Amino acid sequence: MQATCFVQTIKERCRVCYTCVRECPAKAIGISDGQARVISERCIGCGNCVRVCSQGAKQVMDGTQNVARLLRKGAPVAALIAPSFPAEFEECKYEEVVGMVRALGFRYVHEVGFAADLVARCYRELLAGDDKTNYIATTCPALVGYVERYYPDLVPQLAPIVSPMVAAARVLRRLYGPEVPVVFIGPCIAKKGEAASENLKGEVAEALTFSEFRQMLSDAGIRPETVQPGEFDPPWCGPGGLFPISRGLLQAAEIKEDLMDGKVMATDGRTNFVEAVQAVASNSLDAHLLEILCCNGCIMGAGMTVNTTLFWRRNLVGRYVQQHWTESRKRQWESDVARFSHVDLSRDFSAYDQRIAQPSRDQITGILKRMGKTKPEDELNCGACGYDSCIQHAIAIHFRLAETEMCLPYTIDKLKDTVKQLAVSHQQLVNTQEALMHSERLASMGQLAAGVAHEVNNPLGIVLMHSHMLLEQADKFPEWREDLDMIAEQADRCKRIVVRLLHFARQNKAVFRMVDLYKLMLHAIKAYPFPDKIQTRVESNIRNPKADLDPDQINQVITNIFSNACDAMPDGGTLTVTIDGDDNLVWFSVQDTGIGIPRENQSKIFEPFFTTKQIGKGTGLGLAVTYGIVKMHRGDIYMVSNNDPSEGQTGTKFTVKLPRKAPDE
Numbered sequence: 001m002q003a004t005c006f007v008q009t010i011k012e013r014c015r016v017c018y019t020c021v022r023e024c025p026a027k028a029i030g031i032s033d034g035q036a037r038v039i040s041e042r043c044i045g046c047g048n049c050v051r052v053c054s055q056g057a058k059q060v061m062d063g064t065q066n067v068a069r070l071l072r073k074g075a076p077v078a079a080l081i082a083p084s085f086p087a088e089f090e091e092c093k094y095e096e097v098v099g100m101v102r103a104l105g106f107r108y109v110h111e112v113g114f115a116a117d118l119v120a121r122c123y124r125e126l127l128a129g130d131d132k133t134n135y136i137a138t139t140c141p142a143l144v145g146y147v148e149r150y151y152p153d154l155v156p157q158l159a160p161i162v163s164p165m166v167a168a169a170r171v172l173r174r175l176y177g178p179e180v181p182v183v184f185i186g187p188c189i190a191k192k193g194e195a196a197s198e199n200l201k202g203e204v205a206e207a208l209t210f211s212e213f214r215q216m217l218s219d220a221g222i223r224p225e226t227v228q229p230g231e232f233d234p235p236w237c238g239p240g241g242l243f244p245i246s247r248g249l250l251q252a253a254e255i256k257e258d259l260m261d262g263k264v265m266a267t268d269g270r271t272n273f274v275e276a277v278q279a280v281a282s283n284s285l286d287a288h289l290l291e292i293l294c295c296n297g298c299i300m301g302a303g304m305t306v307n308t309t310l311f312w313r314r315n316l317v318g319r320y321v322q323q324h325w326t327e328s329r330k331r332q333w334e335s336d337v338a339r340f341s342h343v344d345l346s347r348d349f350s351a352y353d354q355r356i357a358q359p360s361r362d363q364i365t366g367i368l369k370r371m372g373k374t375k376p377e378d379e380l381n382c383g384a385c386g387y388d389s390c391i392q393h394a395i396a397i398h399f400r401l402a403e404t405e406m407c408l409p410y411t412i413d414k415l416k417d418t419v420k421q422l423a424v425s426h427q428q429l430v431n432t433q434e435a436l437m438h439s440e441r442l443a444s445m446g447q448l449a450a451g452v453a454h455e456v457n458n459p460l461g462i463v464l465m466h467s468h469m470l471l472e473q474a475d476k477f478p479e480w481r482e483d484l485d486m487i488a489e490q491a492d493r494c495k496r497i498v499v500r501l502l503h504f505a506r507q508n509k510a511v512f513r514m515v516d517l518y519k520l521m522l523h524a525i526k527a528y529p530f531p532d533k534i535q536t537r538v539e540s541n542i543r544n545p546k547a548d549l550d551p552d553q554i555n556q557v558i559t560n561i562f563s564n565a566c567d568a569m570p571d572g573g574t575l576t577v578t579i580d581g582d583d584n585l586v587w588f589s590v591q592d593t594g595i596g597i598p599r600e601n602q603s604k605i606f607e608p609f610f611t612t613k614q615i616g617k618g619t620g621l622g623l624a625v626t627y628g629i630v631k632m633h634r635g636d637i638y639m640v641s642n643n644d645p646s647e648g649q650t651g652t653k654f655t656v657k658l659p660r661k662a663p664d665e
Contacts (some may be wrong), residue, residue, distance in 0.1 A: 112164045214305055367397050
């Protein structure tokens, strides 16, 4: 048996919502590279995917061109109208429907409902015989396809009776001969597969859905009011017109569904029909006849175009059959049934096994683990992927019918991780941008400072020289001594400021070598003149304190931070130094118990010339130089401070992080 794909996905429209996966009873929808596709070998043509796709991304194979070619030949062509047509064409009379079919070029227009009466009679005779086989009714081609593919062991239990469509084609062959092609028009996509199947090849030339039929009418400009109304060609239908309604077969065949003995049962719908077949396969259902429809009756077929409710459609079909079941029609119907009672309505079925071997438990566990499902409680079975359980989803992944990204909880977790990573990257970008802007400011300020320092240095040298010369002769003029001391002191202060400016402006190149940070810190603490009121404490949490550093410049960083900490603790306090690191970084923190830095000043502390110290106490260059040295080492410096006693211990903590390996040139 060769599979023909009657439903395809329009990639441009598919939004990969997995609705088609969820609604497909055969799981014939595969997802690969984020794109849904219909697997022709597995598809049973039920049309659920077509009906539920809100984007119109499922396209049914078009049969209109084949029908148009048949009609253009000019030879007689017969049309078979499915008994669900009253539910489809509510807007017009049935005579106008017949007239539109003839206007398209069909010579003969027949109701499938009469053939359904013949089929119903066969089922009644099947149950009345001595055969004790438990049969599954075969009026629904999607159900037949499902059994042939996924329960081939049940093929012998398929009732060996053709569907009403094929029965009607055989009646027309008796009427008009085998040379008249027959076209079926109805609500079912699976009829296309039935018409093309090997076991029924040549019975029906083409099967159109009502949707395709309406498209042909639209293309030809045919409307109900523009055609000559007509009557169906006999033989006319009787109770067989109820076939498209669930349990219509049973009523037409006068077979009673007794809920007490359970020998005859009927069910319909996507979920029920699968469960019913499973029940038969597991021998938990002992029904002599089981009528199963994949849809909620043929009136709900995917080839219908109307949006009315199930119950209204049932009403329309039932009303049509009731209105035409008159005494005269009944007598004619009985005569026609007897006339065509010898038409062969038997058929064979062929298994087309599409079952796949189940993966091992270890394989399923591995797939679940990839989706973050390591425990049974992680298997939410939410159905968002289109599968009823996480295990079924894992099995589909194993056979490459699905992807891990279809799991909504897994995708949400991945999305959260991505958002976190983006947040970290964003923060790194912000920090880098701030560092770049700060470096640009430092460079600009450095150029300005260098220019000012060099311009001031020459006249300042002269002032210093003459002030010290005058001091040497101050004994001759004791009344000038105090003024000369002040001039010399302030000139020396200016000299120190100029030196700092030059140091700030100078672009020193770091000379890296392997340094023991712990020993460097101990040496810095020992060398710095801490006031007696300040207690120092060192905590080392690092096993390997060595890193590629410029010890002189890092010592200056430590000294500058110590200086600020001491200035923040005029009444004494505790200065705590902590050293730590990992495989890639080393870092140290200097925390004081001082007065803290106001929040409005915390964003400015690394800016050149910004200082909160009194005039003459600081230049605002210490932390700016510190920042530049740290960045030269490709490191980072952070500050946390609190100056509000109501919020806890006041003080400031500086943390300097440095790479273990020297940066490449």
